[in-house]
Amino acid sequence: MDQETVGNVVLLAIVTLISVIQNGFFAHKVEHESKTQNGRSFQRTGTLAFERVYTANQNCVDAYPTFLVMLWSAGLLCSQGGRFERRLFVEKTLPDLQLGSGKLRRVPAAFAGLMYLFVRQKYFVGYLGERTQSTPGYIFGKRIILFLFLMSLAGIFNYYLILFFGSDFENYIKTITTTISPLLLIP
Amino acid sequence: MDQETVGNVVLLAIVTLISVIQNGFFAHKVEHESKTQNGRSFQRTGTLAFERVYTANQNCVDAYPTFLVMLWSAGLLCSQGGRFERRLFVEKTLPDLQLGSGKLRRVPAAFAGLMYLFVRQKYFVGYLGERTQSTPGYIFGKRIILFLFLMSLAGIFNYYLILFFGSDFENYIKTITTTISPLLLIP
Amino acid sequence: MDQETVGNVVLLAIVTLISVIQNGFFAHKVEHESKTQNGRSFQRTGTLAFERVYTANQNCVDAYPTFLVMLWSAGLLCSQGGRFERRLFVEKTLPDLQLGSGKLRRVPAAFAGLMYLFVRQKYFVGYLGERTQSTPGYIFGKRIILFLFLMSLAGIFNYYLILFFGSDFENYIKTITTTISPLLLIP
Numbered sequence: 001m002d003q004e005t006v007g008n009v010v011l012l013a014i015v016t017l018i019s020v021i022q023n024g025f026f027a028h029k030v031e032h033e034s035k036t037q038n039g040r041s042f043q044r045t046g047t048l049a050f051e052r053v054y055t056a057n058q059n060c061v062d063a064y065p066t067f068l069v070m071l072w073s074a075g076l077l078c079s080q081g082g083r084f085e086r087r088l089f090v091e092k093t094l095p096d097l098q099l100g101s102g103k104l105r106r107v108p109a110a111f112a113g114l115m116y117l118f119v120r121q122k123y124f125v126g127y128l129g130e131r132t133q134s135t136p137g138y139i140f141g142k143r144i145i146l147f148l149f150l151m152s153l154a155g156i157f158n159y160y161l162i163l164f165f166g167s168d169f170e171n172y173i174k175t176i177t178t179t180i181s182p183l184l185l186i187p
Numbered sequence: 188m189d190q191e192t193v194g195n196v197v198l199l200a201i202v203t204l205i206s207v208i209q210n211g212f213f214a215h216k217v218e219h220e221s222k223t224q225n226g227r228s229f230q231r232t233g234t235l236a237f238e239r240v241y242t243a244n245q246n247c248v249d250a251y252p253t254f255l256v257m258l259w260s261a262g263l264l265c266s267q268g269g270r271f272e273r274r275l276f277v278e279k280t281l282p283d284l285q286l287g288s289g290k291l292r293r294v295p296a297a298f299a300g301l302m303y304l305f306v307r308q309k310y311f312v313g314y315l316g317e318r319t320q321s322t323p324g325y326i327f328g329k330r331i332i333l334f335l336f337l338m339s340l341a342g343i344f345n346y347y348l349i350l351f352f353g354s355d356f357e358n359y360i361k362t363i364t365t366t367i368s369p370l371l372l373i374p
Numbered sequence: 375m376d377q378e379t380v381g382n383v384v385l386l387a388i389v390t391l392i393s394v395i396q397n398g399f400f401a402h403k404v405e406h407e408s409k410t411q412n413g414r415s416f417q418r419t420g421t422l423a424f425e426r427v428y429t430a431n432q433n434c435v436d437a438y439p440t441f442l443v444m445l446w447s448a449g450l451l452c453s454q455g456g457r458f459e460r461r462l463f464v465e466k467t468l469p470d471l472q473l474g475s476g477k478l479r480r481v482p483a484a485f486a487g488l489m490y491l492f493v494r495q496k497y498f499v500g501y502l503g504e505r506t507q508s509t510p511g512y513i514f515g516k517r518i519i520l521f522l523f524l525m526s527l528a529g530i531f532n533y534y535l536i537l538f539f540g541s542d543f544e545n546y547i548k549t550i551t552t553t554i555s556p557l558l559l560i561p
Contacts, residue, residue: 006451006533013447017526023440024519031512042511044429055231061436062248065255066210068439073200077193137229138218145211152204159193242418249435252442253397260387264380324416325405332398339391346380 011110012075016068019117023064026057026124049128056127059138060120067116067141070148075109077155078173108177109151115184116144144184151177198297199262203255206304210251213244213311236315243314246325247307254303254328257335262296264342265360295364296338302371303331331371338364385484386449390442393491397438400431400498423502430501433512434494441490441515444522449483451529452547482551483525489558490518518558525551 006013030053034042037050044054123140154173162168193200217240221229224237231241310327341360349355380387404427408416411424418428497514528547536542 003533003536006529007537010530010533013451013526013530016443016447017523017530020440020443020519020523027437027513034512042429042433043425044432051230055229058231058436059229061439062245063214065248065252065439066207068443069203069207069255073203077200138221139214145207149204149207152200155193156197156200156204159190159197162190163194238417242416245418246416249432250401252435252439253394256390256394256442260390264387325408326401332394336391336394339387342380343384343387343391346377346384349377350381 009075009106011106012072012113015071015110015113015117018114019064019067022117022121023061026060029053029124029128030057052128056124059127059140060124063139063141067113067145070145070152071109071113071116074112074148074151074155075106077159078109078151078177108174108181109148111181112144112147112151112184116141119144147180147184196262196293198293199259199300202258202297202300202304205301206251206254209304209308210248213247216240216311216315217244239315243311246314246327247311250326250328254300254332257332257339258296258300258303261299261335261338261342262293264346265296265338265364295361295368296335298368299331299334299338299371303328306331334367334371383449383480385480386446386487389445389484389487389491392488393438393441396491396495397435400434403427403498403502404431426502430498433501433514434498437513437515441487441519444519444526445483445487445490448486448522448525448529449480451533452483452525452551482548482555483522485555486518486521486525486558490515493518521554521558 033050033053034046037046045051046054119141123136126136151173154177158169158173220237220240221233224233232238233241306328310323313323338360341364345356345360407424407427408420411420419425420428493515497510500510525547528551532543532547
């Protein structure tokens with residue numbers, strides 16, 4: 001990819017890389033617990049502590065493809081920008097201008113992605129909590145996935161609005177998402 | 188992404204969003220069954236009804252990344268189009284022309300994706316069926332994944348044919364896939 | 375996608391298609407073992423042989439999205455190339471020139487991906503080994519994922535280096551990754 005394209009997705013890429021580190025951390029926890037509990041053989045069942053960490057990891061892994069898909073479609077669809085405006089940026093190679101356009105455009109999606117990773121970490125740690133007998137349910141980060149889903153939906157609607165009516169509501173969508181995204185911080 | 192790029196992938200994006208809704212529906216079923224059966228604690232085992240819904244969800248989740256990859260590679264690889272033709276579309280900004288090119292090009296892949304979601308829904312519901320003791324196997328939607336796989340393969344072969352022989356068989360491939368795709372409707 | 379774009383990702387796409395075939399092979403093994411062991415009903419537990427093949431498949435499936443993400447981000451981020459250079463290739467439509475640029479750029483990532491598939495095959499087969507009671511752990515292909523991760527990281531750092539300092543270290547990174555990638559062959 002050339003410099004401009006990378007600039008457009010670099011925030012999403014960074015969030016993705018952080019999520020991969022987190023995946024590695026979860027997998028390491030499972031591996032570690034498996035080794036202490038089951039001796040040399042890996043099984044899917046075992047002591048309560050192993051069951052907990054395995055289930056927590058499994059639930060996170062189950063939701064991971066959905067999260068990735070939502071992160072990238074929200075980030076890419078909900079910032080389709082003007083074609084002519086982009087052309088301009090291709091002509092001018094001043095990096096500071098690029099910084100003002102492509103990068104900042106993905107901020108709400110990348111921010112929501114980062115929030116999801118925090119929620120996931122909290123969910124995983126909360127799952128292992130030994131004091132409480134009760135564990136959280138199967139689903140987590142529902143609100144963030146919904147936010148990313150609505151962003152993707154807004155992007156698709158915007159595409160059809162431009163196609164059929166010629167009017168671009170992207171600025172409104174961008175303002176709304178940028179305003180709403182801090183609300184994800186509320187626990 | 189700019190308007191033209193979004194137009195090229197919008198059908199695939201819509202199928203992806205529908206698949207995410209379906210994932211949410213499956214996860215909700217698991218969550219619901221878990222709450223009624225296991226009380227406040229989430230486990231991977233339980234009553235027969237919970238086992239069924241958990242396994243059904245698990246099998247769908249296992250196949251999900253493969254499906255996504257196949258959907259997008261079939262959609263993107265098997266419609267590489269002429270570069271000059273695309274250039275033309277970039278110049279002319281008439282939306283109806285775009286509608287005739289980029290969008291319709293992804294129809295077979297998006298249609299197969301939609302079929303897969305139907306098959307998956309049927310598989311999930313069939314798995315929970317309480318009348319029958321027997322459950323479907325581990326694999327489902329084999330034919331659709333194969334179709335998408337062959338589309339991707341055709342796209343890659345077409346790339347090498349253009350590269351080495353300079354001949355573009357894309358129109359033949361498009362005709363063939365558009366002809367074959369209704370066959371996926373046969374149960 | 376047009377010819378040039380496909381040329382840029384064709385190696386990654388081929389590795390992805392091979393990984394899908396391997397997924398199908400693993401799933402087929404599970405299906406087959408399930409049929410011979412559990413009769414007509416699919417369950418997640420059963421005889422030792424079934425448990426082994428199911429767990430092996432599950433562990434591979436768990437790591438699959440992470441692998442895909444790493445393969446593509448390493449391949450795409452770590453070869454951002456010069457914009458102007460690419461422009462040139464768009465003008466000249468000589469295929470042999472394209473062969474010398476876009477395609478060869480993805481070689482380290484595609485090679486690492488292929489290595490990962492070999493390691494995964496070995497892991498899966500090793501898991502089913504009946505002579506040994508001990509099975510491999512939960513994590514496999516750690517070194518390859520780390521290599522792809524570092525490639526992605528190098529790509530992102532390179533982007534910021536160009537953005538802030540205007541200097542492009544891509545050629546150094548390319549040389550380093552091409553030199554290191556054969557080391558993945560060491561078992």
